[in-house]
Amino acid sequence: MKLTGVIGQRRALSQLQGELEAQRLAHAYMFVGPGGVGRATTAQALFAAMNCAEPTPEGPCGHCGPCHRLAAGTHEDFLVVAPPSQARSSQIKVEAVREAIRATGFAPFGGGKRLILIKQAGHLNPASANALLKTLEEPPPNNILVLTVSDAKELLPTLVSRCRKVNFLPLTAEEIAAELVRRGQDETDARLKSGLAGGSLGRALEMDTEALRRDLARLIDQLGAGGQALEDWGFAEELVGAHRGSGGIDREGISQALDLLALYFRDAAVSAAGRDGLTWLPGRPASLDIESACRAFARVRRAQGQILGNAAPELALVVLLAGLKEAPTHA
Numbered sequence: 494m495k496l497t498g499v500i501g502q503r504r505a506l507s508q509l510q511g512e513l514e515a516q517r518l519a520h521a522y523m524f525v526g527p528g529g530v531g532r533a534t535t536a537q538a539l540f541a542a543m544n545c546a547e548p549t550p551e552g553p554c555g556h557c558g559p560c561h562r563l564a565a566g567t568h569e570d571f572l573v574v575a576p577p578s579q580a581r582s583s584q585i586k587v588e589a590v591r592e593a594i595r596a597t598g599f600a601p602f603g604g605g606k607r608l609i610l611i612k613q614a615g616h617l618n619p620a621s622a623n624a625l626l627k628t629l630e631e632p633p634p635n636n637i638l639v640l641t642v643s644d645a646k647e648l649l650p651t652l653v654s655r656c657r658k659v660n661f662l663p664l665t666a667e668e669i670a671a672e673l674v675r676r677g678q679d680e681t682d683a684r685l686k687s688g689l690a691g692g693s694l695g696r697a698l699e700m701d702t703e704a705l706r707r708d709l710a711r712l713i714d715q716l717g718a719g720g721q722a723l724e725d726w727g728f729a730e731e732l733v734g735a736h737r738g739s740g741g742i743d744r745e746g747i748s749q750a751l752d753l754l755a756l757y758f759r760d761a762a763v764s765a766a767g768r769d770g771l772t773w774l775p776g777r778p779a780s781l782d783i784e785s786a787c788r789a790f791a792r793v794r795r796a797q798g799q800i801l802g803n804a805a806p807e808l809a810l811v812v813l814l815a816g817l818k819e820a821p822t823h824a
């Protein structure tokens with residue numbers, strides 16, 4: 494039975510499909526890879542392949558009872574455990590794990606297989622990891638556990654050793670752009686987002702293109718504004734202020750705004766080289782020689798590193814702007 498509905502990830506899919514066809518699926522899997530690349534979707538595809546009532550040669554039918562309930566998120570044998578929020582400190586509580594484990598005490602309701610998906614398993618606290626340990630060791634028949642992590646190091650070695658590993662890779666920009674267009678998004682926006690998404694469809698789907706364009710336009714304007722350090726400082730404070738919330742400064746958010754500027758200089762380099770492959774940023778990239786464009790790109794990346802580290806973001810921005818203005822980086 495084919496696994497369907499997953500973008501890219503040919504290797505992970507062929508591993509799982511091979512194991513499914515040979516009836517050699519493991520009782521527990523660890524899906525390792527960055528967020529938003531299809532780990533949870535693959536767990537769903539695996540569940541559908543195991544439980545569809547009217548499978549076709551192309552894969553699950555998509556319209557039988559089990560397929561319907563899975564798509565609606567109401568299938569009683571597809572259980573999802575996840576941290577309560579996106580915050581880094583958010584932990585998967587032991588009660589949530591115990592509740593899922595209790596379900597394995599009964600045969601699957603649909604008469605097929607049950608799949609328990611533990612998302613962001615790196616957020617298991619010691620108590621919840623412990624609660625999971627015994628089930629991972631000898632899960633009752635017809636139950637499969639899937640843990641998603643971005644790195645195996647997030648899990649205790651005792652958990653890792655009980656799971657079979659499947660690796661997931663970042664998606665290509667082309668795969669992401671094609672999927673966004675398939676979902677009805679404008680092609681220019683799709684190209685822009687796919688260039689910024691770092692291989693994660695999930696991240697691309699969350700992006701607000703209007704806000705991104707606004708951020709870029711402001712940065713470019715500021716670059717063209719001449720060399721007044723005082724104005725640059727005001728601009729930097731304003732930009733940082735726009736990314737300040739109750740939880741402090743959103744360094745990721747500022748870095749994302751700079752991603753766009755990096756992309757702008759990347760486009761300038763590509764255009765100077767006379768090559769195809771522009772990312773469809775608004776307006777034309779600055780007309781620079783390749784060396785200047787690459788140097789500017791590197792400056793932006795360096796500033797991002799400082800901002801994501803512990804540098805004062807205003808200072809990193811002012812230094813970046815001064816550096817970019819000093820070199821002939823803006824036409």
Ligand SMILES: [Zn+2]
Nearest residue numbers: 545554557560
């Ligand atoms: Zn079906």
